[in-house]
Structures are given as C-alpha cells and as structure tokens.
Amino acid sequence: MTSRFAALIVLLAALLGASAACAQNADGTWLTQAGDARVKVSKCGDGICGHIVWLREPYDTATGQPATDSKNPNPALARRAMIGLPLFSGMQSSGPNKWSGQIYNADDGSSYASSVTVMSADSLRVEGCVGALCGGETWTRAGGK
Numbered sequence: 032m033t034s035r036f037a038a039l040i041v042l043l044a045a046l047l048g049a050s051a052a053c054a055q056n057a058d059g060t061w062l063t064q065a066g067d068a069r070v071k072v073s074k075c076g077d078g079i080c081g082h083i084v085w086l087r088e089p090y091d092t093a094t095g096q097p098a099t100d101s102k103n104p105n106p107a108l109a110r111r112a113m114i115g116l117p118l119f120s121g122m123q124s125s126g127p128n129k130w131s132g133q134i135y136n137a138d139d140g141s142s143y144a145s146s147v148t149v150m151s152a153d154s155l156r157v158e159g160c161v162g163a164l165c166g167g168e169t170w171t172r173a174g175g176k
C-alpha cells in the first residue's frame with residue numbers, strides 16, 4: 032500500500048509540474064545569447080510579437096548616429112532605427128509554450144521560418160531555418176516577467 036501511495040504522489044507531482052510548465056509564457060524582456068540586444072516579447076492578437084528595446088552598441092560607429100537596419104535590401108526600411116525594430120510579429124501558437132512564424136534577422140536583412148519556445152521561466156529558445164538548415168540560440172530573461 033505504501034508503494035502505491037508513493038507512486039500516486041510521484042504521478043501527481045509530475046502532473047502538477049507539467050501544468051506549471053504549460054502556464055509559462057514568452058511575455059517579457061529577453062537578452063539574446065550574445066548579450067548584444069534585448070527583445071521585448073508580448074502578446075499581439077492571437078500570437079506573440081517581439082521588438083528590440085536595447086542594444087549594447089546603439090550607435091553606428093562609422094556615423095555616430097543611432098544604429099539603423101542598414102542590411103535591409105529595401106532602402107526605405109534600411110533607414111529605420113534598430114531600437115524598436117520588430118523581429119517577429121503575429122507568431123502563432125504551434126504547441127504548448129511554442130509559437131511559429133517568421134523572424135527577421137537584422138544581421139543580413141532577411142526573414143526566416145522560425146519558432147520560439149519557452150524552455151523554462153528564464154529561458155527562451157529561438158530557432159530559424161532556411162530550407163533544411165536550421166540554427167538557433169537561447170535567450171535569457173532580462174527581468175520584468
């Protein structure tokens with residue numbers, strides 16, 4: 032009887048843990064893996080959006096002016112400020128704690144198929160793919176859950 036009770040407690044703990052994990056969300060400010068940017072993620076419509084709110088290097092070293100989206104192939108968009116730049120918008124839920132859509136890479140001015148997954152309360156996995164080639168990084172919560 033004691034082993035059944037212990038098994039029941041282990042099962043309940045696992046279920047409660049799973050429920051707590053499902054309750055996690057991506058809302059908040061996240062520090063990129065390289066530590067060079069902070070991205071504010073919030074709900075927008077039925078999905079999530081993310082935009083840059085801080086840069087380690089907020090100014091263009093060549094001009095001394097605020098950094099712009101200079102790698103964007105569209106001349107009008109290449110002049111927009113990096114602070115406030117949307118990296119993704121309207122990513123839709125694709126599973127528990129996971130959203131999928133497109134992410135913009137300001138390093139090359141292109142958008143890629145992407146997913147964002149909450150790994151824990153303080154860890155967010157961001158992945159992008161071009162065809163079968165995929166890569167990603169883990170962001171950490173920068174505060175303000």
